[in-house]
Amino acid sequence: MKRHAIITGAVAAVTAIATAAALPTLALAQDGKSAEQLAQHGAAQRIATVGAANAKNVILFIGDGMGDSEITVARDYLKGANGSFDGLDKIGQPNLSGAKENGTGQYTTFSLGGSSKDAGKPVVTPVTDSAASGSGWATGTKTYNNAVSVDSSQNPQLNLIELAKAKGLATGNVTTAEIQDATPAVLESHSTQRSCYGPQGKTDGSSDDSAKRCDVAQLKQNGGIGSISEQLLDTRADVTIGGGSKYFNQTAQAGEYAGKTLWEQAKERGYQTVENDVNAFSALSYKENQPVLALLGDGNLPTQFNDTPALTQKLTEQRGAIQCSTNPSWLGNKNAAGNSASLADMTDKAIDLLQANPKSSSNGFFLQVEGASIDKQDHAANACGQIGETDDLDKAISAALKKVDLSNTLIIVTADHAHTSQIVGEPPAYALSTILKSPVDGAQIVVSYGTATVTDPDAEDASRGYNDGGMEHTGTQLRIAASGPGAFRVDGLTDQTDNFYTIAKSLGLAADTDAQNALSSNAKVSVKDGVAKVAGFNGDAVLGYQLQDTETGAVLASSNDDTPVSGVRVATGETTTIDFNGVKGFDPSASTYTLTVTGKQSGTKIATEFGLTGNGASNVVIAPKTGDKAGNKAQQAGLGGALVGALGQTGTRILGTVMMVLALAVAGGLLAAWRRGIFARK
Ligand SMILES: [Zn+2]
Structure with a gap:
């Protein structure tokens, strides 16, 4: 009393x-909303009132860093300038997709802060990172760069996998990146910092840098909700496939599984686990209440093509036009047992596992598939690296098109942010570049990279080339295309956060705050x-x-x-x-x-x-x-x-x-x- x-x-x-x-x-901005207003859940939507629940399944394909120029570079090289991708260019194309409904548009991707320093004081930031952009489509809330499905004030925002699970759908998350990387992480965790991979930070478990990588309040030993990998196990998607296996060698520092590695914890919690083993991955099948956690490499998975580092103007002209060669360590190469694990194989397996799941037959499924290394190789100014990854994403989309029915499944293909590569006429003086010769139409394609903020002297050494990894994202709007029920929702100009509502509304998930x-x-x-x-x-x-x-x-x-x-x-x-x-x-x-x-x-x-x-x-x-x-x-x-x-x-x-x-x-x-x-x- x-x-x-x-x-x-x-x-x-x-x-x-x-x-x-x-x-x-x-404080209303004259030409739009203030950063504080935009920081509210759903506030950046441009088409809030459009759309209804009409899809049973949704597959979201993300080409990380796949701006219009990245798609064009890969198409020009692999298919010829007048060619087209079998999967990537089919989605949204009325005469090709086979779907009744198709849509193609552009979306804006800005974020609300350049780093965690901007948490709590949102500021409109024209160039996003993968964490803020992923949080945008995963939760419908704009946030600061570095934030993983938390808002500008660091409050966790429910993501599409959580909301899909709440409605009884089967769920999946597939990537060629480390599974703790921002794009997959936005669907499996809420983290104030994207580098908070595990209870021992971003290490293989032999050391601990969690104090540097994580907001220490988030760590379990301090009464927090835990790292990205630990939360991945709490989220318990039915299917999780990617890289980053070494981080699961970390040991839980507190909680029910203290003293055990994350792999041990996953097994105790009933996961079917696969660690760097393509044959075991190929043999996976649906088992009741045994979600799949298959991590097929220690870090990001190898790309299809070998590196072709960019050079200065003089050196790239001396090197002349080059072509891409297959990387022997790419998992898409068939091994001795005849198995492979390209992004298409991973997508195919994920859809098989989801379709065999009874939750899927009664309630449907939500699956995200990311081709991560378009971004990563763009950072590295590696033209062939990004082209091979775009090819892998295209083939993954084709694999999905073979398995699903576009009368009940919505497929969306888009990216998280634009990137640095540009197709230019001549090797530029003020940027690095690579000249490619298309094996299809013979065209000479000059790809320039010019957004690094620090110079790398290796770019002036033909035997080394640029290897700093420091080419920066760019801020242009991105293509979004869709085929299947609700596809028209991507038409015209939308915002990245509209994509959350497109998916949530199509599946009938709780989208607004009251419904959540x-x-x-x-x-x-x-x-x-x-x-x-x-x-x-x-x-x-x-x-x-x-x-x-x-x-x-x-x-x-x-x-x-x-x-x-x-x-x-x-x-x-x-x-x-x-x-x-x-x-x-x-x-x-x-x-x-x-x-x-x-x-x-x-x-x-x-x-x-x-x-x-x-x-x-x-x-x-x-x-x-x-x-x-x-x-x-x-x-x-x-x-x-x-x-x-x-x-x-x-x-x-x-x-x-x-x-x-x-x-x-x-x-x-x-x-x-x-x-x-x-x-x-x-
Ligand atoms: Zn990036």
């Missing part, structure tokens, strides 16, 4: 502040033998909790609530366990306890009583399930935080905060009533 009185007092105080303070007007919050309305908490089982928080990525002795009111254990990535990571669509055994003073045979679990995104709060007089079977909802993120944020910050925060907020936010506090007061009353036995206990 004491707590109730305090909250009521606080409500009065906040109400007084809200009415007395002059409400600041919103409502996904936690069936949340349940039970406690047995001192272990809490938490399920149904499908509108949340992070949980907070507090364990209280009901009789004395003493708090025995609580989650860390210091940052938005502090707390317990939700096991997506599954049961999250919190073990209280070993907590000092905790003895369910001697006293009665109240466990309160809060979904940090939805604000859903569930209290359950167990121990001497209860069995943890009854749940009382003590907080609203709707409300804006500002309210949730205030709630996370605690009541004091809400009061302080309200002073600097806009009118709607103050209203949201007041309503949240009021609801808490009502909830406090409900809890008190529940404790007095007004509601029947089971």
Whole structure:
């Protein structure tokens, strides 16, 4: 009752502040929204009202760094200037795709900050990285470069795999990059920094640089939700295929699997694992409740073609026109057993595994496939490297077209950001370049690279060539093409965040904040033998909790609530366990306890009583399930935080905060009533 009185007092105080303070007007940019407005979920959409649920499956193909010039370079070389790709150029093409609906358009890709330094103070940034851009289509929220499915204030935003799982779809994530790299990571984790690969940072497990690679508050030993690889295991997509196997040799530093490697953890959690083994990959088949985690190389997977490093004007002219040669270490080469693992093979396998999954036949599937090294070889000014990877992506699309029915499957092909390569007439004086001769039409294609901010003296050595890896992304809009139900949604000019809504709307997923919050309305908490089982928080990525002795009111254990990535990571669509055994003073045979679990995104709060007089079977909802993120944020910050925060907020936010506090007061009353036995206990 004491707590109730305090909250009521606080409500009065906040109400007084809200009415007395002059409400600041919103700072509207004359020609559009301010960065602060654009940082809200969905705020950058250009076609918000268009589209409806009409696809059973969606496959999203991402050519990382695949701007228009990258597509054209590869087409000119591999198919001839008047040729076309069998897969890449078919999607969106009305006379070729075979789909009733087709669409082609352009989308904008800007981000809201150049690095983590801009977190919390969004600034319109014309050139995105893969993390901010991936977060855009994965969550519908614009954010800063380096952010992995967290918003500008570092609050986790639900991604397409989480939302697809909430609706019972099968899910997959395929890449030629390290699986922890930004593009796949946006669908498997929420990380304030893209380099937070594992509990030991970005190492093979023989050392630990996590303090440098991660926001330390995110690490499990500090009460955080864990690294990208650990969260990948929590997300539990049905199919995960890529590179980056060495990072799974890292050891968990805290939590249920402390002291075990991530590979050991994956096996204990029922994954079918494949480590750098193409034959084992080829032999994979669907097994019930045994998701696939196949990582086929230590780092990024090798590209189809050998390197052709760019040179200065004089040296590239001396070298003359060259052609691409096959890289013997490319996984697309057949091995002694006749098996291979090109991106097309990986896509083919992923679709087989998803189609064999009963979730797919009843509810459909969502699959993302990334050709990563268009970007990586563009950074390296390596023309043949990027061309081979574009070819691999094209073949992966062809492989998908053979397996799916475009009357119920939407295929989208796009990129995450544009890149440096340009087709020019002559080797330029102020940029590096490579001259290629197309084996198809004999054309001489000069590809220039000129966006590095640091010079590499090796570019002036014909035997070495540019090898700095420092060519930068560019900021131009990108092509997006689609075939299948809902494809018209990519027509015209959209934004990258529209792609989230295109996919979510086509599949009928919870796209807006209220719909996402409502996904936690069936949340349940039970406690047995001192272990809490938490399920149904499908509108949340992070949980907070507090364990209280009901009789004395003493708090025995609580989650860390210091940052938005502090707390317990939700096991997506599954049961999250919190073990209280070993907590000092905790003895369910001697006293009665109240466990309160809060979904940090939805604000859903569930209290359950167990121990001497209860069995943890009854749940009382003590907080609203709707409300804006500002309210949730205030709630996370605690009541004091809400009061302080309200002073600097806009009118709607103050209203949201007041309503949240009021609801808490009502909830406090409900809890008190529940404790007095007004509601029947089971
Ligand atoms: Zn890049």
